Amino acid sequence: MGMGMTKQELIQEYVRCHGDTPYALKTYLQTYDNTQQKHVPFELFPEQKEMVRDFETYDDNIVLKYRQAGVSTATAGWISKKLQFASKESPEKILILANKLDTATEMANKIKAFLRQWPDWIDVGFDKDKNSQKHYKLNNGSEVKAVATSVDALRGYTPTILVFDEAAYIESGGDLWAACMASLATGGKVIVISTPNGFDQIYYEVFDQSVRGLNNFKISYLNWYHDPRFTKELKWVKTKDIVHFFLNRDEYKEEEILSNIEHEDYQTYMDRGYTPFSHWFEEMCKKLKFDRRKISQELECAFLGSGDNVINSVTMEQLKEHVCEPIEKWVGNGLWVWKEPITDHKYIMGVDVSRGDSEDSSGFVIIDFDEREEVVEYLGKIPPDIVADLANKWAQKYECFVVIDITGGMGVATSRKMLELGYKDLYYDGVKPEEMWKFNPDTKTPGINFNSKRAQIVQSLEEQVRTGFKIRSQRLMNELKTFVYINGRPDHMRGHHDDLIMSLAMALYVAQTSFTQLKKNVSQAKAMLDAWVTDERKFNTPVGKPVFTPGRASGNPLPPSSNDPKDYLWLYSGLK
Numbered sequence: 001m002g003m004g005m006t007k008q009e010l011i012q013e014y015v016r017c018h019g020d021t022p023y024a025l026k027t028y029l030q031t032y033d034n035t036q037q038k039h040v041p042f043e044l045f046p047e048q049k050e051m052v053r054d055f056e057t058y059d060d061n062i063v064l065k066y067r068q069a070g071v072s073t074a075t076a077g078w079i080s081k082k083l084q085f086a087s088k089e090s091p092e093k094i095l096i097l098a099n100k101l102d103t104a105t106e107m108a109n110k111i112k113a114f115l116r117q118w119p120d121w122i123d124v125g126f127d128k129d130k131n132s133q134k135h136y137k138l139n140n141g142s143e144v145k146a147v148a149t150s151v152d153a154l155r156g157y158t159p160t161i162l163v164f165d166e167a168a169y170i171e172s173g174g175d176l177w178a179a180c181m182a183s184l185a186t187g188g189k190v191i192v193i194s195t196p197n198g199f200d201q202i203y204y205e206v207f208d209q210s211v212r213g214l215n216n217f218k219i220s221y222l223n224w225y226h227d228p229r230f231t232k233e234l235k236w237v238k239t240k241d242i243v244h245f246f247l248n249r250d251e252y253k254e255e256e257i258l259s260n261i262e263h264e265d266y267q268t269y270m271d272r273g274y275t276p277f278s279h280w281f282e283e284m285c286k287k288l289k290f291d292r293r294k295i296s297q298e299l300e301c302a303f304l305g306s307g308d309n310v311i312n313s314v315t316m317e318q319l320k321e322h323v324c325e326p327i328e329k330w331v332g333n334g335l336w337v338w339k340e341p342i343t344d345h346k347y348i349m350g351v352d353v354s355r356g357d358s359e360d361s362s363g364f365v366i367i368d369f370d371e372r373e374e375v376v377e378y379l380g381k382i383p384p385d386i387v388a389d390l391a392n393k394w395a396q397k398y399e400c401f402v403v404i405d406i407t408g409g410m411g412v413a414t415s416r417k418m419l420e421l422g423y424k425d426l427y428y429d430g431v432k433p434e435e436m437w438k439f440n441p442d443t444k445t446p447g448i449n450f451n452s453k454r455a456q457i458v459q460s461l462e463e464q465v466r467t468g469f470k471i472r473s474q475r476l477m478n479e480l481k482t483f484v485y486i487n488g489r490p491d492h493m494r495g496h497h498d499d500l501i502m503s504l505a506m507a508l509y510v511a512q513t514s515f516t517q518l519k520k521n522v523s524q525a526k527a528m529l530d531a532w533v534t535d536e537r538k539f540n541t542p543v544g545k546p547v548f549t550p551g552r553a554s555g556n557p558l559p560p561s562s563n564d565p566k567d568y569l570w571l572y573s574g575l576k
Contacts, residue, residue, distance in 0.1 A: 010121055017122070018085050021056065022049050025077050029117050031070075035229045045228055048074045051220040055191060058218040059184075062192040062206055065222040067298040068230075071193055072107055072165060079161065080114035083142045084122050091141035095159035097149050097180070099169040104146035105133055107165050111144055112136065149176055158183055162190045168197035168204065171494065177202055192217070196296070196303045199481040201495045204303050224299055225266065230280040235259045241314070242275045243290045246282060308485040310458060315466045316480065322373075322470040323477055331390065334380035338373075338472045341398045345370045349400040350507030351391050352499050353384050353411040362387045363499040365476075366398055367507045373470035379500055384410050388417030395423060403427035403506045406447030415447045427510055448506060458490045460512045461505035469508065476500045 005013060017024035022044050029042040044052065048070065054061055055078055065071045079094055086092045094111070098104035115123070115138070127137035137143040145157060149170045162180055164170065184190060194203045210217040224230050236258040239245045245252060261269055266276070281299065288294040296302040296313060309316070326336035341347065346369040354360040362384070366376035376394060391414070395402050402418070402425060405411045418426065426446035450457060471477060482496035492498040 014122070017081075021052050021078060021081055024081055028119060028122070029077055029080075029114055031073055031077075033229070034068075042077055044074060045226070047220075047222045047226050051222065052078050054218050054220050055189070058216075059187075059189045060215070060217040061190065061220065062203075062210060062217045063194075063220045063222065064207065064301050065193065065195060066224045066301050067195055069222045069224070069227065071222060073110060075163065075191060075193065076107055076110035077114050079111050079144075079163075080118070082161070083111070083115060083138055083140075083144070084118050084124060086138075086140055086142045088140050091138075091143070091160075093142065093158065093160045094144040094163065095157060095161070096144070096146045096163045096165060097170070097176075098146075098165040099149055099171060101134070101146065101148040103165055104148060107163065108136075108144050108146035109133060158186075158188075160188045162188065164190070164192045164194070164202070166194050167192045167202050167206075168194040168200045170200075170202055195298060196301060198309055198484060199303055199493070201493065207303075221301075223301060224281065225276040225278070226263075231278055232280070233259075234261075234276060234278045236261055236269055236274040236276050238273050239275055240273065241292075242277060243285065243292055243295065245275075245277070246285060247290065309481070310462060310483045310485060310490045311465060311480050315462075316477075319465060319471050319477065319480070322472060323474050324472055326377075326472070331378065331380065335376070335378040335390075335394075336473060336475075337376050339368070339375040341375075342368070347375070347398040347400040348507040348511055349391065349395050349398070349402045350503040350505070350510075351387065351402065351404040351411065351414060352502040352506070353387050353405060353414045354381070354499070355383065355410055360497055361499045363503045364391050364394075365500060365503040365507055366394065366400055367469075367504070367511065369511055371470075372464075372468060374472045374476070374504065377473050377476065377500060377503075379475060384413035385417050388414045388421065392418050392421045392423050395425070399425075401425045401427065401510070402446075403510045404447040405450040405502060405506060406445060407450045407452075411447055412445055415445050419446065427514070448509075450502065450506065453509070454490070456513075457505045457509040460509040461501070464508045464512065471504075473500065476504065 017027070025042045025044065027041075030039045031042045032038070033040045051063060051071070052074065055075075063071050079092075082092050083094070096104045096107050098107070112133075115126075124138050124140045124142075127139055130137040130143070134147075135143070135145045145159075162184060164180075170176065180190070192203060192206055196204070198204070206215065206217055207219065209215045210219055225234060237245050237252060238256060239252070258269070258274065270276075284299055285295055288298065292313070293308070302313070311319075324338070326338050328337040329335065330337070347366055348369055349364055349366045351364040352362065354362045361379050361381050363377070363379040364387075365374060365378075367373065368375050376398065378390065378394075382390070391402065391404075394400075395418075402423065404415045404418075404426070406415055406429075415426070427448060428444060428446050429448045465471065471480075479492070479496070479498050479501050482493040483490065483498055483501055484493055485491075486493075492501075
C-alpha cells in the first residue's frame with residue numbers, strides 16, 4: 001500500500017488524481033524553482049491551470065507564452081499523468097516535434113523525469129526493450145518519441161498527442177503542417193507551443209486564423225504579469241515603448257506611475273496605454289541589452305517586432321494608421337485605386353515581373369511623389385507582355401516615370417514591350433541624373449537590376465516608410481509582416497511573397513536617388529534652363545532621348561510631349 005493508505009483510500013486517491021490534474025501534480029511531483037533556488041511542489045499558477053484544462057477539454061490547442069513561463073514543464077507534467085493513467089487497451093502515443101532534435105529530446109526527458117516521480121501505486125514502469133532518450137515505452141503500451149521536424153518523422157507512427165515545441169522556429173512550413181494534421185485525421189490532440197518569432201508560417205498563421213475564427217484551435221494566453229513569481233512590486237506606466245521609459249525615466253512623472261491595480265483591471269489599463277513592469281521584468285530587459293526585438297519575442301508575447309523584420313514594429317504600427325479600402329477595384333479585383341491623378345503631381349511606377357505561371361505574381365505600385373503616398377497597386381499572375389499592356393495603360397493615365405526590375409530576364413520582355421507601345425518615360429540603370437541629357441536610351445534596355453542594388457533599394461524602402469510615406473494597401477502590409485532578414489539578406493519568409501514590396505521599393509529608390517538628387521543640382525539646372533530660354537539661337541537639342549521625361553499628371557490617357565525643354569521644369573523645385 002502507498003503512503004499508509006488503505007486499499008479503499010488508494011482507490012479514492014487514484015480517482016481524485018485522475019480527475020484533478022493540478023491536485024495530482026502538486027501532490028506527487030516536484031519541479032525546480034529558479035526564483036527560490038530549490039525544488040518545490042509542482043503547483044500550477046492560475047493561467048497554467050487554465051491551460052491544462054484547455055488541454056483536457058479541446059483537441060486543438062495553441063499556447064502564446066513568454067520565455068520562462070514554465071509551459072514546457074507544465075505540459076511535460078500533464079503528459080506524464082496522461083501516460084501513467086492510460087490503459088493497455090487505449091495507450092497514449094506522444095510525438096514531440098521541434099526545429100532541433102535536442103529541443104524535442106529535452107521535452108521527452110522532462111516527461112521521463114516526471115514519470116519517475118509518480119508513486120509506486122500509480123507508476124506503470126518503463127519497458128526495458130525500448131527505453132532511450134529519444135524514444136521510450138511504458139509497460140501499459142504508451143510511448144514517447146522525440147524527432148526533429150520533417151515529413152518523414154510521422155512515417156509509421158500515429159500519435160494520440162502531437163506536440164510542436166518552439167513551433168515558430170520550425171522551418172519546414174506548410175508541407176510538414178499538412179502531414180501532421182493528416183496523421184490526426186482519425187482522432188488525437190495537437191498542442192502548439194512557442195514564443196513568437198515574427199509572422200512565421202506555422203505558429204503565427206495558426207494563431208491568427210484562430211483569432212479570426214477560421215480554425216478550431218483554443219488559445220491559451222500566458223503573460224508574465226500574471227505569473228506570481230515575477231510580479232512583486234508590479235507597477236504600470238503610460239508609454240508605448242517600455243525601453244524608452246527604462247532609459248529615460250527623468251522624462252516621466254512619478255505620480256503617473258501606478259501600482260496596486262486589481263488583476264481584473266489589467267486589460268482596462270492596457271487599453272488606456274499603460275504598460276506593466278516589475279523589478280524582474282526590468283532585470284530581464286537589462287540582460288537582453290534593451291533590445292526591443294528580443295523583448296518583444298522573449299517577454300511581451302508580441303508577433304509584431306519579435307522576428308527579424310526589415311520594418312520594425314513601431315513603424316509597422318504607424319503604417320497601419322494609413323491603410324484603407326481602395327475607392328475602385330479593376331482587373332478581377334487585382335488592381336486597386338485609392339486616388340485619381342492630380343494635375344501637376346509627379347508619379348512613379350515600380351514594376352516587378354514574374355513569368356505568370358509560377359508561385360510569384362507580377363505587380364506594380366504607383367506612388368505620388370508630392371504627397372508621399374501609394375495611389376495605385378496591381379497584383380496578379382499574368383505573363384510579362386500583358387504586364388506591359390496593363391502597366392502602359394495606367395502609367396499613361398498618371399503620366400508616370402516607370403522603373404522595371406529586369407533581373408532574371410522576365411522584366412526585359414515587359415520593358416521592351418513598353419518601348420514598342422511607345423512609352424518613353426522609363427528609368428535606365430547606371431545613368432547619373434546630371435548626365436541624363438547626354439544619354440542615348442537606344443543603346444540599352446530600360447530598367448534596374450534589382451539584385452545588384454538590393455541593399456540600397458531596401459534601405460530606401462525602410463527609410464521612406466519610417467519617415468512618413470503612407471502605404472494604403474492591406475496586401476502590401478501583409479507582405480511586410482513576412483519580409484525579414486535571412487542570413488543578413490532582406491527577403492520574404494518561406495511560403496510568402498514580396499512582389500508588391502519590390503515594386504514599392506523600386507519606386508521609392510528612384511524617388512530618393514534620382515528625383516530628390518536632381519533638386520540638389522538646382523543652381524546648375526537653373527543656369528542650363530536659363531541658357532535655353534534666353535538665347536534660343538544657341539539652343540542645341542540633346543543627344544538621344546532624355547532619361548527623365550515625365551509630364552505633370554492630368555488624367556490624360558496620352559503621354560505628354562517630350563520635345564519642349566520647359567516640360568522638365570517640374571523636376572527642379574522652385575525654378576518655375
